[in-house]
Amino acid sequence: MLLPGFLSFVIGIIIIAFIVWLFGKSVKILFKFVLNSIIGYVFLLIFNFFGSIFGLTLQINLINAFIAGVFGIPGIIVLLVLKYIFKIVI
Template identity: 35%
Template sequence: MGFELSIILAYAFGLILLYIVGWVLLVPLKFIIRLIWNGVIGGVLLFLVNLVGAAWGIGIVINPITAIVAGFLGVPGVILLLLLQYIL
């Protein structure tokens, strides 16, 4: 009852195919999780900047554009918005 080479190759091909399909599905999942994480951090940071910055007259108007920038970029996005507000 020895294994035939075709059976071993079929199992190997199946494992490789399973690995490729898992990798293709995992990469977008990591991107989506990272995007959600940046969005949450950016939103919380916008809220904190408006809350704490009110004492010094610093605030970022929360509109769709600032929410998108803070959501995609996270902390660097909020810093960018503060710098743009200071420059403009």
């Protein structure tokens, strides 16, 4: 169950990294993006593990991982508000 989500996440990272490379951005920006996305992915894994106890989970995808990686815990809170209060599918 974890494997298909992880594979799509990695493929998404590779595609975005390629697009950034095509537009000539520096390697530092590319590295920061990849690192933040990986951190966001780990945050979402940890949150889903502990959040499932209370019935709170978030889908693990590239957009959610990026938001969690860039904004951290407040980003996860915003994703939860969008999902459970405003009923926006993310």
